[in-house]
Amino acid sequence: MQVLVEADRLRKTFGHIVAVDEISLKVAKGEVLGFLGPNGAGKSTTMKMLTGFLEPDAGTARICGISVSERPKEAKALIGYLPEGAPAYGDMTAGAFLRFIAEIRGFDGSEKAKRVAAAVERTGLERVVEQPIETLSKGFKRRVGLAQAILHDPAVLIMDEPTDGLDPNQKHHVRSLIAEMAKDKAIIVSTHILEEVEAVCTRAVVIDRGRIVADGTAEELQRRMPYHNAVAIKVDAAHVDAVASALGSLSGVQQVERGAIQNGHAQLRAIPKGGSMIAPEVAAILSERSLPVAELYVERGRLDEVFRKITSEEGLRHHA
């Protein structure tokens, strides 16, 4: 596993406010790291330190082993960065802007033209290349920012809220672009949209109040949910007691929750011991006792509930 991005106890304060409090993380080649957190958690500040825009008060950021604060120019050459809001020189046309970036990135002549054309094609900018950036829609502006970030095919790609404010089609496009490039890069994507983590990230880090509060795959995060792998069942009100006792008799079931009766149907939820998979046993016992079921599904534990749980628990502990 080749580590391309490394943050070592990064810390940043603004006056009395600790924006980032000793964040350490590693991102390897092939990983897409989702950087999650409520607004103001320190996501952007961390990214600004990784890309060399802000100097950390303490700690080091390394890109491919190169210290960002000691050898900034070399480190920055390896990064593609999309800052929050995708800033660009509005008076330039998309094409002129990308040519400027290509020149700064060290490309000349035909190589420059090739790089710009490739980035334009990848981000679907062909139609607007000759338009001033300030006249473009939000979606296209974001794509110009993306094109700028991937133009030099960087080893490390850091994107601050790349899909914020885009419509569903555009979001899908950006996500598939990220997935396409993931293989041979280390990618960090900050977001507060959880579906994005499930869609593109191989790993998620949740930060809150400048600290990492969770680190793992989307799957691992979901496992922290109490209802993970719980089996939800909808049955006719007449069979409610029978089904409940059948579920209660299973060894893998820790608890059976009963919901209110609505339109003659009742909702039951079997919560497994230790989050194990109990659906086969549940299905088996119900058919064995020939109990009719209207609906049966396995709950995965929704990521945004995990997120709320983690960040609000942290908040409570913080205030205690």
Added chain:
Amino acid sequence: MRNVLIIAKRELNAYFGTGLAYVFAVIFVALTGAFAFFIGNFFERGQADLQAFFQYHPWLYLLLVPAVAMRLWAEERKSGTIELLMTLPVTTGEAILGKFVAAWAFIGFALLLTVPMWITVNYLGEPDNGVILTSYIGSFLMAGAFLAIGSCISALTKNQVIAFIVAATLCFLLVMSGSDLVLNFFRGWAPRVLVDAISSLSFLTHFDQIIRGVISLSSLFFYLSLIAFFLFANAIIIEQRKAA
């Protein structure tokens, strides 16, 4: 060096792309002409030189150069492009120099557009063209010093109006530092050496010498060191913002 030129090229394109270049050039040429003819009494003096023309450059620069300089960094901060620029593989020095060189070259271009004045005076009489050349050089250097001050101030704020007012005031004080307006403030309490030092900072004194044809080493050094000093301060401010 390569990066300085790339950034300068982008900046220059922005001047011409946004129309700023045309507005500035037209107003600069019109005002220098108007000052020379109506206030400087170019014809009535009956002398074949351009003193009447150059004499008002410090006052024009006072208004126009901070207007060019105010956007250099304040606009980058406001629009967030500074984050883009400073995360590209360029050093702070390259970015500052690139922007400065572009703005300076652009003012030089506006200055070149006043060449018809030179043609006129050569048509009317036989001026000392050596003096006119040193005056052009002196005027260009002075514009550079104003610009460096403006660039430095612009890095302090994201508000272009503030950048303009502060830079214009600072430039005004430097222009006037040889006059009683500034010196009387210090005379009461400051030692003689300091008063003399402040008085020697005067843009006007140095510029007056130059447009009389005396381009001394100390005047050259004065303007060039001012430029270097304020661009260096500019770099410190940008770096400081990174750490803050």
